Amino acid sequence: MTDRRLRKIVIVGGGTAGWMAAAPLAQRLGKDCEIVLVESPDIATVGVGEATLPTIRYFNASLGLDHAEFLRKTQASFKLGIEFKDWGYIGNRFFHGFGDFGPKIAGRSPHMHWLHLARVDKNIPSYENWSISTVMARNHRFAPANPDDPYSYGFHFDAALYAIHLREYAIARGVTRIEATIDNVELRPEDGFIAAVKLKDGRRIDGDFFIDCSGFRGLLIEGALKAGYDDWSDQLPCNSALAMLCAKAEKLEPFTTATAKAAGWQWRIPLQHRTGNGHVYSNAFTTDDEAARVLIDGLDGAPLDEPRQLRFVTGRRRKSWLKNCVALGLAAGFIEPLESTSINLIENAVGKLIECFPDRDFLPESTAEFNRYMAYRYESVRDFIIMHYKLTQRTDTEFWRYCANMPIPDSVRHQIELFRETGRVVIYDQEGFGDPSFISMLLGLGVVPKVDDPFVAAMDRDSLQAHMAHVRAGIIEKVAGMPYVGDYLARAVAR
Numbered sequence: 361m362t363d364r365r366l367r368k369i370v371i372v373g374g375g376t377a378g379w380m381a382a383a384p385l386a387q388r389l390g391k392d393c394e395i396v397l398v399e400s401p402d403i404a405t406v407g408v409g410e411a412t413l414p415t416i417r418y419f420n421a422s423l424g425l426d427h428a429e430f431l432r433k434t435q436a437s438f439k440l441g442i443e444f445k446d447w448g449y450i451g452n453r454f455f456h457g458f459g460d461f462g463p464k465i466a467g468r469s470p471h472m473h474w475l476h477l478a479r480v481d482k483n484i485p486s487y488e489n490w491s492i493s494t495v496m497a498r499n500h501r502f503a504p505a506n507p508d509d510p511y512s513y514g515f516h517f518d519a520a521l522y523a524i525h526l527r528e529y530a531i532a533r534g535v536t537r538i539e540a541t542i543d544n545v546e547l548r549p550e551d552g553f554i555a556a557v558k559l560k561d562g563r564r565i566d567g568d569f570f571i572d573c574s575g576f577r578g579l580l581i582e583g584a585l586k587a588g589y590d591d592w593s594d595q596l597p598c599n600s601a602l603a604m605l606c607a608k609a610e611k612l613e614p615f616t617t618a619t620a621k622a623a624g625w626q627w628r629i630p631l632q633h634r635t636g637n638g639h640v641y642s643n644a645f646t647t648d649d650e651a652a653r654v655l656i657d658g659l660d661g662a663p664l665d666e667p668r669q670l671r672f673v674t675g676r677r678r679k680s681w682l683k684n685c686v687a688l689g690l691a692a693g694f695i696e697p698l699e700s701t702s703i704n705l706i707e708n709a710v711g712k713l714i715e716c717f718p719d720r721d722f723l724p725e726s727t728a729e730f731n732r733y734m735a736y737r738y739e740s741v742r743d744f745i746i747m748h749y750k751l752t753q754r755t756d757t758e759f760w761r762y763c764a765n766m767p768i769p770d771s772v773r774h775q776i777e778l779f780r781e782t783g784r785v786v787i788y789d790q791e792g793f794g795d796p797s798f799i800s801m802l803l804g805l806g807v808v809p810k811v812d813d814p815f816v817a818a819m820d821r822d823s824l825q826a827h828m829a830h831v832r833a834g835i836i837e838k839v840a841g842m843p844y845v846g847d848y849l850a851r852a853v854a855r
Contacts, residue, residue, distance in 0.1 A: 364719040366393050366568045372542060372557060372580055373573035374399035376519050377689025379526035380706050381571050383423055384714065386533035395535045396565060398557065402541055410519050410629045410636045411439060411616045411700040414458050414512040419707050423529065428855040433525045434517035435632040438502050438614045438845055440493040442699070444804060446620040449753045454804030455615070456699075457493030459511030460796040462831050465824070468816050470831075471799045472783050473824055476812045480821070487803060489832055491796070495839050497615045502845035514700070516616065516629045516636070538565070542574075545584035553684045553722075554580060568720055572687040576694065581677055581687035588678035589693075595746050595766060597645075597759070598624050598696050601670040602652055603638040607661035612846040618698060619658065620752075622646065623759040626658050627697065632849070635661055640696050645759040672696075676738040681727045686713060693738050698748060699793075701741045708737050708791075740789035743772045744797070751776070751805040776807065783809030 369385065371378050374397060382397050389395065420430060430436060441457035448454075462470045474487045488494045493511040496502060505512050531537060544558040556566040557580075572580035581587045593599060609630060617628040624641030639655035646654075652667045676693030680686060688709045695701060712733050716726040750768050754760035775786050779802050785795045842848075 364721055366718065366720060368394045368396065368567040369569045369571065370557065370565055370567035371395065371397040371571040371573060373397075373575060373689075373691070374523060374527065374537075375573065375575070375689070376523050376703060377691070377706050378571075378573035379523045379530060380419070380703075381573060381688055381710055381713070382530040382535050383526045383533075384710060386530045386535045387423060388714065391534060395530075396538060396567070397530070397535055398538045398540055398542060398559070398565060400541045401539050410631070411442075411516050411627075411697070412514040413700055413704045414514045415704055415707055416514055419710075423526075425525075425529070428852060430525065431632075431849070431853050434515075434521045435634075436515045436517035437612060437631055437849060439514045439516050439616060439700075440497040440502070440511070440614045442616045442618055443497070444618050444620075444748075446754075447618075447625075447748065447752060448805040450756065452804075452806075454800065455488055455491070455494040455497060456797060456800040456804070457488075457491045457497065457511065458513055459491060459493040459505075459509075460794075461487065461490045461799065462510060465827065466815060466819065468813055469785075469795060469799070470828075471803070472813045472816045473819075473828065475783055475809055476816045476819075477821070477825060477828065479812070481825075485832070487799075490828070490835065491800075492835050492839065495835055496842065497613070499839055500611065500613060500845050501839050501842040502614050502848045503842040513614075516631055518631060518636075519703075538563075542579060545580060547584060551683070552585070554584060568684065569718065570685045572685055572691040573689050575690045576672060578677065578687060578691040580685045581680070581682060581691055585682045585685055587680075587682050587687070589673070590675045590678055591673055592675045592695075592742055593673060595768060596674040596696060596742065596749070597642045597762060597766070598640045599672060599674070600643045600648070600651065601638055601640045601672070601696075602648075602655050602667040603636070603670065604655065604659075604667045605664040606635050606637055606659045607664060608632070608634050609660060612849065614845040616700065620754070620760075621654050621658075622757045623651070625698065626655060628658075628660070632853070634664060638697075639667075640698070642759060645757070645762070674742075676735065679731050680709065680734045681730045684718075684722055686730070688713075692734065695738065695741050695745060698745050699741070701745075705734075705737060705741065709734055736789065737792070740792040743769060743775075743788075744793050744801075746772055747776065747798075747801055748805070751802070751807060753806060776802070779809060780807050781810055783811075783813060 443455050478484050540559040542557045543560040546556045548555045554570045556564050619626045623646035627638045629636040639651050641651045672694050680692045689706050716730045749763040752760050785798045
């Protein structure tokens with residue numbers, strides 16, 4: 361039988377996506393396949409992907425990364441969720457924690473029981489008091505989660521330092537790094553597959569399989585192969601961002617902050633050595649100068665640099681994998697960083713690539729499955745982000761009035777209306793955000809179900825109140841026994 365295994369993989373572009381692809385491929389393929397990564401010295405990293413979802417822990421674990429070394433080398437801190445300010449209305453504040461609201465009661469989600477009690481007891485504490493990640497975050501406490509704990513955590517880290525950490529890992533396992541600028545892409549005349557990339561210094565880098573991590577421009581997937589792009593700007597109108605650094609806060613907070621502004625929102629990401637900040641906005645509703653002023657006025661530390669401009673078009677490639685090229689990261693698509701999904705989508709793509717890993721025949725069934733999966737993941741994330749904007753009650757600016765009235769997919773409308781009428785959550789994407797995430801957003805943005813679940817309404821109220829009080833007391837006791845996040849981090853880094 362003819363050996364059809366890939367002999368050479370060329371990754372175009374470094375940064376987070378490039379090295380997140382190179383590291384696991386080097387780990388798995390070893391010396392059986394040559395891996396070359398071409399990284400341009402002229403292209404700076406975007407630098408907005410510094411907050412993650414809990415899944416990054418499993419990606420790191422799959423590579424066998426040492427936890428303490430990772431924390432030190434990336435200046436990482438812990439993330440229990442996202443605090444939202446001024447989204448539903450000015451003064452609105454709620455938390456999307458990583459975890460649930462406790463065990464089900466008689467087969468029903470605890471949020472339904474809280475809603476039932478809240479109708480008769482206006483003094484009942486907020487539902488967020490039954491989210492241990494939220495209580496931990498509010499009290500600046502942290503301890504690593506055990507497998508049976510009802511909370512989880514991700515990280516804040518310096519994305520450029522993370523890429524360097526993975527680069528060291530990949531090079532140690534045989535990846536060849538070439539620092540050069542690509543001048544041209546050579547296609548095979550017989551089938552349009554990519555044959556090689558040509559560098560400005562005259563070198564030609566051939567390969568069997570090409571991974572496009574070249575950022576928004578999609579040098580291979582779009583520039584050479586013309587995959588096409590689906591533009592979602594009508595449903596997610598932000599198209600600009602300004603990012604800058606400021607001095608770290610005196611007290612470390614284990615969460616990202618997303619504060620709604622007149623024409624978008626501002627992020628705050630606390631690291632060990634500094635705080636990352638950014639303003640995501642639509643330049644159809646404000647000017648760049650005004651957006652910069654809003655960003656600078658919202659800093660809580662001394663500025664460490666000037667605002668860096670970023671433009672983007674929300675959407676995705678119509679095909680992330682075309683012929684012998686697969687696009688990852690920004691080359692495949694972009695959904696604004698509101699729920700820290702950019703790095704997670706790279707994780708998804710790398711995992712699916714390994715699952716569908718090709719030989720030199722590039723079976724169309726495998727590429728079709730990869731494209732199906734990634735299209736669904738991007739659309740799922742898009743729909744969850746749309747909900748954040750659509751459910752606003754703000755009418756103070758043209759931007760928020762547009763968001764409240766913009767058309768949305770029928771699937772999102774059904775999720776909202778089902779919860780509004782019954783308190784039930786429908787999850788289309790089982791690999792995406794789960795019930796607790798939707799509950800946090802829907803209740804946080806003021807969607808209150810109209811009726812109680814019939815089974816919940818039939819429960820004995822005194823017993824239910826006693827149970828809920830017992831669970832809350834257990835959360836308070838558990839969190840009180842945890843160290844402050846800054847103290848825990850200092851000990852973790854020192855190991």
